[in-house]
Amino acid sequence: MEKLVIDAKGMHYTPLNKQIRQAVAAGVKEIEINNVLGQRFIANGLRGDVKITINGIPGGDLCMFMNGPECTVHGDCEHAPGNTMDGGMIIVHGSAGDAVAHSMRGGKVYVRNNIGYRGGIHMKEYESKKPMLVIGGTSHAFLGEYMAGGLILVLGMGSQPLMEDRGIGSGIHGGEIVIRGNVSDRLLGVGAIKTEFTESDLKRLSPVIEDFCSRFDIDPVPLMDTNYTRIVPSSSRPFAGKYTWE
Amino acid sequence: MYLQKQFLVVNMCGIIGVIDRGRSGMDGSGIKEALSLMNERGSGEGAGYVAYGIYPDYPDYYALHVFYDNLVEPKKKVDDLLEKWGRIVQQEEIPTYEQPGLRKKHIPWRYFYKPHKDLVVGSSTPEDDLVKTLVMDINSRIDGALVFSSGINMGVFKAAGWPEDVADFYRIQDYKGYIWLAHNRYPTNTPGWWGGAHPFNLLDWSVVHNGEITSYGTNRQYVESNGYKCTMFTDTEVVAYLFDILGRRHGLSEDLVVKALAPPFWDEIDAMPERQRKIDHAMRLTYGAAQMNGPFAIVVATSQGIVGFTDRIKLRPLVVAENGNKLYISSEEAAIRVMDPAVQNIRMPRAGEPVIGRVIV
Numbered sequence: 001m002e003k004l005v006i007d008a009k010g011m012h013y014t015p016l017n018k019q020i021r022q023a024v025a026a027g028v029k030e031i032e033i034n035n036v037l038g039q040r041f042i043a044n045g046l047r048g049d050v051k052i053t054i055n056g057i058p059g060g061d062l063c064m065f066m067n068g069p070e071c072t073v074h075g076d077c078e079h080a081p082g083n084t085m086d087g088g089m090i091i092v093h094g095s096a097g098d099a100v101a102h103s104m105r106g107g108k109v110y111v112r113n114n115i116g117y118r119g120g121i122h123m124k125e126y127e128s129k130k131p132m133l134v135i136g137g138t139s140h141a142f143l144g145e146y147m148a149g150g151l152i153l154v155l156g157m158g159s160q161p162l163m164e165d166r167g168i169g170s171g172i173h174g175g176e177i178v179i180r181g182n183v184s185d186r187l188l189g190v191g192a193i194k195t196e197f198t199e200s201d202l203k204r205l206s207p208v209i210e211d212f213c214s215r216f217d218i219d220p221v222p223l224m225d226t227n228y229t230r231i232v233p234s235s236s237r238p239f240a241g242k243y244t245w246e
Numbered sequence: 247m248y249l250q251k252q253f254l255v256v257n258m259c260g261i262i263g264v265i266d267r268g269r270s271g272m273d274g275s276g277i278k279e280a281l282s283l284m285n286e287r288g289s290g291e292g293a294g295y296v297a298y299g300i301y302p303d304y305p306d307y308y309a310l311h312v313f314y315d316n317l318v319e320p321k322k323k324v325d326d327l328l329e330k331w332g333r334i335v336q337q338e339e340i341p342t343y344e345q346p347g348l349r350k351k352h353i354p355w356r357y358f359y360k361p362h363k364d365l366v367v368g369s370s371t372p373e374d375d376l377v378k379t380l381v382m383d384i385n386s387r388i389d390g391a392l393v394f395s396s397g398i399n400m401g402v403f404k405a406a407g408w409p410e411d412v413a414d415f416y417r418i419q420d421y422k423g424y425i426w427l428a429h430n431r432y433p434t435n436t437p438g439w440w441g442g443a444h445p446f447n448l449l450d451w452s453v454v455h456n457g458e459i460t461s462y463g464t465n466r467q468y469v470e471s472n473g474y475k476c477t478m479f480t481d482t483e484v485v486a487y488l489f490d491i492l493g494r495r496h497g498l499s500e501d502l503v504v505k506a507l508a509p510p511f512w513d514e515i516d517a518m519p520e521r522q523r524k525i526d527h528a529m530r531l532t533y534g535a536a537q538m539n540g541p542f543a544i545v546v547a548t549s550q551g552i553v554g555f556t557d558r559i560k561l562r563p564l565v566v567a568e569n570g571n572k573l574y575i576s577s578e579e580a581a582i583r584v585m586d587p588a589v590q591n592i593r594m595p596r597a598g599e600p601v602i603g604r605v606i607v
Contacts, residue, residue, distance in 0.1 A: 015540050038283045038580030057580045059286070076592065078578050097579075097594065098563055117560040141560065141597065165596070167559075186517070235533055 001027045009035035013059070017044055024069075025050045038078070043071055053125065060097070063090050066107075079116070082109040085131070091215050095137070104131040104150065112138040112216050114159070118145050123175060125149025134212045141165035142189065144231070148174040153208060155223060156180035168192060169231045173238055177231040180223070188231065191238035197228040260284030260430035261444075261458035262576040263545040264585065265518060265552045265603040271299060272426060274418030275325075277334040279430040280581040281409040287456075287577065290347075291438025292431030292576075294404025296445040296452040298549050299421030301399045304358040307335060308377050309343040309401050313352035313440055315390035321355070322449070323388045331376055332361035340403075345415050348407035352392075352440050354416075357400070371494065374449050378490070380449060385477040392441045392477070397450045400425075414441075424605070425547050429454040436479045446478065446486045450548045451493070455482040456577055457562045460540030468535035488536050489546055500546075500553040504600035506533035506557050545575050551604035560597035567592040573603035 004023045005128045008016055016039055016190070021029060029050055036056030043052055044063040052071045054062075060079040063071050067086035077096035087107040089214050098116035106129040114137035123131050123144065131150040138159040147169060154160030154177075162181040169177050170189025178201070183194065206224065213220035262280050266272060281293065301309050310328075314321055328334055340354040361380070368373040377572060381393045395402035400423070403416040413419075429444035435458065436442060447454040459465065459481040466476050469487040472495075475519050476483050485507075492503045504527055509515075515526045530537070541561030545554040554575035556564050567574045567582045568588040574582040574589060582589055595601050 037583060038578060040286055057581060057583060059578070076579055078580065095592075095594075096566075098560070114594075117597070141596065186513075242491070 001029055003030040003032060004028045006031065006033045007035055008033050008039060008056070009037075011039065013039040013041050020046065020052070022049050025126075036075070040078075048095065063088070069158060077111075082107070082133070085109070087129075093216070098140075101131065101133040104133065105129055106131050108132045110134045110212050110215055111136065115139045117165075118142045120147055120150070120152040120177075121145040123147050123150040123152070125175060132208060134208060136212070136216065136218070138163060139165065142167040142170055144169045144172055144175070144177045145189070146171040146173075147177070150175045151205075151208070151245070152177045153205065153212075154179040155209070155212070157218070163187060169233075171239070172231070172233045173236070174233060179229045179231065181227055181229065183229040183231065191234050192231050195225050195230045195232055195236045197230045199226060201224050201228070201230060258287040258577075259432050259444075260287035260577045260580050260581065261428070261454040261456050261545055262585075263427040263454065263547060263554065264425070264572060264574050265547075265605070266424045266571050267551075267573065267603060267606045268571040269299065269424040269605055269607055271424055273420070273421030273422050274413060274426065275326045276585040277417060277419070277426045278410060279584045280576070281413075281430050283581045283584050284430050284578055285408065287432060288409065288567055289406045289432045289438070291433050292404070292406050292440075292443035292556035293409040293429065294402060294431075294443045294445050294454075295413065295416075295418050295428045296395070296400065296402045296447060296454075296547065297418070297421050298397075298400040298425040298547060299423045300401055300421040300450040301358070305337070305399055307358040307360055307372075307450050307503035308396055310357040310359050310377075310381075310393055311340065311395035311401055311403075312355045312357070312384075313392040313394060315352060315550045317353060317355075320388050320390035324384055324391050327380065327388075328357065328359060328386065329378060329557075331365060331382055332359055334359055341420075343417055345407070345411045348411040348446050349407060350415075351406065354403075356404050357379070374494065378449060382475045382477075394441060395452075397452070398549070399446060400447075400450070400452070402445050402447045402452065404429075404445065405440050406438050406443060409592070422547065425549075425552060427452055427545055427547050429456075432515070433480075434458070435481070439479070441478050442480045444482060445547075446482050446484045448490050449494070451486050451489045452547045453482055453485045453489070453544060454501045455485060455542055455544045457542030457544075458540045459484065459538050459542060459559065461538050464535055465538060485544060485546070486558060488538075492533070492536065493548075500551070500602050502529070504553065504555045504598070505529050506536050507538045508555055509533075510598065511535060511558065537552045542606045543577065549605075551602060552596060553603075554595070554601040555599065556595070556597050558598045563596060564601075565592065566595055566601050571606070573601075575601055 040059035063080035064083040076094040079097040082101040095113040167189040169192030361376040363372040474487040543562035
């Protein structure tokens with residue numbers, strides 16, 4: 001099946017998504033969307049085996065509820081790409097706004113540069129479903145807020161210091177946040193603690209780092225050491241006594 | 247405190263502001279397109295624009311924009327009051343053009359006005375004080391009249407409707423300003439009406455705001471105890487008055503005003519070097535009642551520049567970009583790119599960090 005090319009200039013997201021869904025239903029495996037500017041909800045709820053390339057700046061909630069497709073963005077994203085995503089992949093050759101990957105349930109979100117506030121908020125995992133958010137640059141505050149599962153990895157390329165924003169893992173009760181370099185204790189949110197990043201952690205995460213780097217043509221070798229900080233919940237139920245007493 | 251969930255709320259509102267620091271005029275067509283791009287953030291119940299530098303023929307006169315319910319009783323009362331305290335050099339209906347999607351509920355009128363400043367004593371800004379008192383007086387006492395814009399060489403254009411309808415209703419492309427702010431409203435706590443659309447203005451201050459000021463009660467008490475009257479039935483109004491008190495009357499710089507309204511947390515203040523710690527400590531104690539809580543992203547304009555900032559835990563979006571003399575502040579990057587595809591230095595400021603663009607000529 002031939003590649004479908006859509007010119008989205010001035011197009012509303014409803015006809016755009018209709019066109020995408022019809023194409024996927026007809027068996028199209030590759031879609032290129034040009035002149036995207038601010039259209040929200042692109043590939044919303046989309047299922048299937050298709051590669052989508054977006055040239056431009058998609059609006060909020062890119063690939064919300066999506067399960068399966070791989071979506072590459074050549075440009076920045078606004079708020080919440082990967083919102084409640086179920087499976088598949090988003091690759092952003094740029095930066096993204098607030099609440100990236102929020103409530104994500106499965107799949108991968110890769111952002112080459114930086115993200116805004118509350119990245120990975122409410123991310124969760126269940127059995128084999130383990131969502132991943134990988135950030136090439138750095139993140140603003142409240143990264144992994146209320147996180148319940150999955151992995152957030154911040155590689156800190158090009159930013160010094162690597163993380164400056166507060167509230168990391170505020171309310172975290174599952175999953176892990178891994179940040180390149182050392183993270184100051186004062187940046188940890190309520191319920192989050194630091195643990196050592198070991199050789200076995202590196203071995204476990206090496207494939208993720210390598211995959212991320214291969215997508216953006218980055219040399220992974222300088223990232224392959226244990227100079228990371230691992231942030232996890234202080235207990236499995238850090239807020240057991242917060243609203244009720246047992 | 248961290249429990250507020252920006253990702254669940256439906257009220258969002260779209261804001262955008264631009265300044266040409268070299269004071270080159272821009273017509274309103276670009277900002278109309280930018281604001282319309284964010285229509286998902288509005289509900290068609292309020293939109294508005296403000297532009298600075300649009301009345302070069304009246305560079306020393308207050309341009310009073312008034313919504314009249316009719317041109318008989320309320321207008322007679324306003325005319326009498328204005329003539330008592332100053333001189334009307336020109337007045338006319340603001341030109342409007344019927345739009346199928348917008349119901350004309352008020353008659354927008356404008357005056358070019360010079361107050362008699364020798365009627366006020368004991369003020370370093372007697373003309374501003376007189377106009378402010380007149381605005382408060384008209385808005386709280388004269389039924390059927392609402393002054394929604396009262397600065398010099400600037401003007402607000404707003405109504406209940408979608409951004410493009412409001413823009414075409416006033417034909418904002420016919421005005422050239424070196425600063426523009428625009429707002430697309432999604433009213434949540436109070437009904438949408440013409441006076442409740444943004445921008446809110448008093449004297450030289452104009453405000454557009456996305457979010458909700460949950461400290462409104464405290465802030466309202468503070469501004470009312472300083473002689474302001476809240477008449478617009480919505481929270482944003484207090485921001486204009488707070489800037490007038492802190493910026494004009496107390497003489498604070500823009501970044502200090504922002505520090506008073508969205509201060510650092512106490513633990514951050516405790517970690518500061520001594521001098522800075524003392525300043526921030528004093529600011530919080532002095533301006534506790536001016537501090538704003540709740541989710542917000544705000545852009546404020548004066549004839550001298552614009553300042554954008556968000557609440558302290560960043561519950562609303564704000565993007566900044568530049569191109570030469572132009573500085574843009576908006577809810578969405580795409581809106582900026584519609585106005586200016588060649589923008590550079592796109593970034594997201596930190597929570598509570600003021601982004602300031604001042605005129606350079």
